[in-house]
Amino acid sequence: MSDTTTDAGVDALARRLDDAQTSRTETPSIEAGQPLDVDTAYRVQKALVGLRTGRGERVVGVKLGFTSKAKMAQMGVSDVIVGRLTDAMQVRDGGTTDLAGYIHPKAEPEVAYRLARDVDLDDPDEDILSAVDAVAPAIEIIDSRYLDFKFTYADVVADNTSAAGFAVGPWSPMRSAADLDVRLAVGDEENAGTTAAILGDPEQALHALLDMCRRRRIPLKAGYVVLAGAATAALPLGEAEARCTVEGLGEVSLKGVRK
Ligand code: 0L1
Ligand code: MG
Numbered sequence: 001m002s003d004t005t006t007d008a009g010v011d012a013l014a015r016r017l018d019d020a021q022t023s024r025t026e027t028p029s030i031e032a033g034q035p036l037d038v039d040t041a042y043r044v045q046k047a048l049v050g051l052r053t054g055r056g057e058r059v060v061g062v063k064l065g066f067t068s069k070a071k072m073a074q075m076g077v078s079d080v081i082v083g084r085l086t087d088a089m090q091v092r093d094g095g096t097t098d099l100a101g102y103i104h105p106k107a108e109p110e111v112a113y114r115l116a117r118d119v120d121l122d123d124p125d126e127d128i129l130s131a132v133d134a135v136a137p138a139i140e141i142i143d144s145r146y147l148d149f150k151f152t153y154a155d156v157v158a159d160n161t162s163a164a165g166f167a168v169g170p171w172s173p174m175r176s177a178a179d180l181d182v183r184l185a186v187g188d189e190e191n192a193g194t195t196a197a198i199l200g201d202p203e204q205a206l207h208a209l210l211d212m213c214r215r216r217r218i219p220l221k222a223g224y225v226v227l228a229g230a231a232t233a234a235l236p237l238g239e240a241e242a243r244c245t246v247e248g249l250g251e252v253s254l255k256g257v258r259k
Pocket of ligand 2: 110
């Protein structure tokens with residue numbers, strides 16, 4: 001058990017999650033063994049991402065999770081979660097990703113936004129929509145470091161919201177992505193939905209992001225990719241192509257391979 005009242009205890013949990021990721025070995029839920037409050041979980045997440053940047057990775061974006069009513073109800077929560085994306089997680093549109101780098105990856109169909117300028121977290125009048133210059137279809141690869149994808153809200157925050165990979169399709173100038181049909185196909189499996197599953201409208205996700213980033217002091221910088229949340233349930237990613245199509249925005253794909 002780690003003493004999370006100290007930085008050393010927070011660092012120990014970050015190392016445990018980092019080891020799970022780098023060795024591709026699941027770890028039990030932290031909260032199954034000790035209490036973990038959400039404030040501490042965000043400190044663990046920051047330390048965990050710090051281990052990645054310490055190895056040379058760069059933070060290139062942020063992501064939201066729990067943006068659908070179904071997922072919130074399943075977790076018994078009413079708040080979204082925010083995680084960080086690094087350059088090492090990015091997969092080229094149409095490119096491949098080595099499945100050996102994951103534990104039990106799943107693909108989610110998402111809408112991505114691009115920030116054209118820094119967002120001022122301390123300006124009460126900040127308008128995050130005016131900071132966004134482009135929108136695109138995206139695939140997120142989630143890969144919980146926890147055993148069997150079983151975790152509590154605080155657990156998944158600590159685990160950088162299961163962030164593991166992402167691909168972004170062609171950028172279009174910023175416009176509404178409300179009520180667009182979305183399809184995710186992975187091999188023979190397919191899920192269909194609409195962008196309304198993302199907090200009613202993915203633009204609401206941007207407002208929720210600003211609110212969370214203010215509370216958690218997570219910077220929002222020029223050039224960042226923002227993944228707004230999943231439009232359908234995730235599908236397991238195996239040795240197959242994953243393709244996400246968002247009506248009017250186009251499509252994005254990646255392929256899971258064993259090298
Ligand atoms: O929507 C998401 O990006 C999922 C966040 C984490 C929950 C999960 O791993 O299923
Ligand atoms: Mg997601």
